[in-house]
Amino acid sequence: MKAPIPINGSTWWIGVNDRETDLFESIWPLPRGVSYNSYLLADEKVAVVDTVKSSAFDAYLAKIRRVLGPERTVDYVVINHMEPDHSGSLRLLREVFPHAQLVGSKKTIEFLGHLYGITDNTRIVGHGDELDLGDSGGHTLRFALTPMVHWPETMMTYDTAHQILFSGDAFGGFGALDGGIFDDEVDVDYFDDEILRYFSNIVGKYCPMVQRALAKLQGTPIKVVAPTHGPVWRADPGRILGAYDRWSRYEADDGVVLAYASMYGNTTSMMESVAKGLLDAGFPTVRVHDASRTHVSYIVRDAWRYKGIILGSPTYDTGLFPPMANLVNLLAEKKLKGRILGVFGSYGWSGGGVKALTEFAAQGDYNLLEPVVEARFAPTPTDIEACRLLGRTMAERIRAASA
Numbered sequence: 114m115k116a117p118i119p120i121n122g123s124t125w126w127i128g129v130n131d132r133e134t135d136l137f138e139s140i141w142p143l144p145r146g147v148s149y150n151s152y153l154l155a156d157e158k159v160a161v162v163d164t165v166k167s168s169a170f171d172a173y174l175a176k177i178r179r180v181l182g183p184e185r186t187v188d189y190v191v192i193n194h195m196e197p198d199h200s201g202s203l204r205l206l207r208e209v210f211p212h213a214q215l216v217g218s219k220k221t222i223e224f225l226g227h228l229y230g231i232t233d234n235t236r237i238v239g240h241g242d243e244l245d246l247g248d249s250g251g252h253t254l255r256f257a258l259t260p261m262v263h264w265p266e267t268m269m270t271y272d273t274a275h276q277i278l279f280s281g282d283a284f285g286g287f288g289a290l291d292g293g294i295f296d297d298e299v300d301v302d303y304f305d306d307e308i309l310r311y312f313s314n315i316v317g318k319y320c321p322m323v324q325r326a327l328a329k330l331q332g333t334p335i336k337v338v339a340p341t342h343g344p345v346w347r348a349d350p351g352r353i354l355g356a357y358d359r360w361s362r363y364e365a366d367d368g369v370v371l372a373y374a375s376m377y378g379n380t381t382s383m384m385e386s387v388a389k390g391l392l393d394a395g396f397p398t399v400r401v402h403d404a405s406r407t408h409v410s411y412i413v414r415d416a417w418r419y420k421g422i423i424l425g426s427p428t429y430d431t432g433l434f435p436p437m438a439n440l441v442n443l444l445a446e447k448k449l450k451g452r453i454l455g456v457f458g459s460y461g462w463s464g465g466g467v468k469a470l471t472e473f474a475a476q477g478d479y480n481l482l483e484p485v486v487e488a489r490f491a492p493t494p495t496d497i498e499a500c501r502l503l504g505r506t507m508a509e510r511i512r513a514a515s516a
């Protein structure tokens with residue numbers, strides 16, 4: 114996708130795909146890549162909304178030149194979000210277009226100085242402020258301050274005449290754009306997993322702020338949702354708005370994520386019995402993850418998706434096995450709540466793993482199931498039966514919660 118892609122006669126997507134970065138924020142794997150979406154509005158004045166990672170600057174500038182030609186300049190760069198996947202090209206863009214005014218919230222302008230040493234020709238905008246780009250394209254931009262979606266400086270930009278919401282990180286997702294950029298051009302079902310993995314791991318901690326942002330948008334007619342990552346939603350913007358609304362209310366589907374770790378196979382045997390218990394109860398929607406081998410972001414994604422979470426861990430030294438500790442720490446950090454939780458595990462010469470899981474349950478907003486199952490070394494037939502009961506109980510509780 115080397116060429117700019119028109120959204121309408123005077124608005125273009127000028128983003129880039131990144132299929133080379135392995136880890137987003139040096140934490141989150143990108144097996145399907147990611148897009149950095151930027152937009153150009155050419156009216157009597159020219160505005161760019163958000164930029165791209167600095168490593169893609171040459172391709173990015175070429176797209177701007179394809180729209181504007183060699184002479185025309187950029188008048189405004191609207192900064193919805195300062196994280197470097199979107200602000201990384203600002204300094205280079207300023208070198209090419211030295212008179213471009215940088216537009217953002219008060220905090221954005223503060224961050225500009227600290228991140229890039231840019232302090233001149235900036236404009237602070239507040240909630241509801243407007244920027245008129247002229248009459249030929251009819252673009253008037255209205256700004257909505259939406260702090261903590263995903264940083265404190267974050268805002269959204271709404272094109273009032275064309276009813277396009279440039280939403281920043283909100284309504285975005287992982288996954289490079291394979292050919293098309295619009296929801297009616299790509300297989301959106303394929304993107305669902307990566308959009309939820311993005312939401313749960315990047316934005317999920319700030320669900321109350323997502324709800325506040327959605328409330329601010331209430332009553333605003335939105336024809337197109339144009340986020341900084343993932344598809345541009347022009348055919349069914351309600352799909353992504355509804356998904357973010359549901360996820361940020363912690364609503365979930367009927368199903369269970371069964372995450373376990375095992376050093377010698379004993380906790381694995383227990384996990385298989387819990388899974389069998391779920392199946393005995395006629396409950397097939399189970400996603401099993403080995404926490405030692407599956408990146409934690411995928412487990413957090415499924416924990417956000419499903420009503421039930423079951424965690425199984427061996428004891429390591431006198432506490433939780435480190436990959437499981439990593440998972441529960443991240444779940445606590447992301448403040449996921451309202452889930453039904455089951456725990457089990459094993460120990461050898463000292464207990465501690467299962468105790469740590471019950472403490473995790475007590476510290477969060479979880480509904481801990483009985484039985485809590487703990488085996489010493491190899492699980493006995495009684496332990497195995499208790500694991501099956503745990504699986505059956507989880508199935509029954511989810512059904513009861515959905516009735």
Ligand code: FEO
Pocket residue numbers: 194196198199263264282341342
């Ligand atoms: Fe896509 Fe918070 O940056």
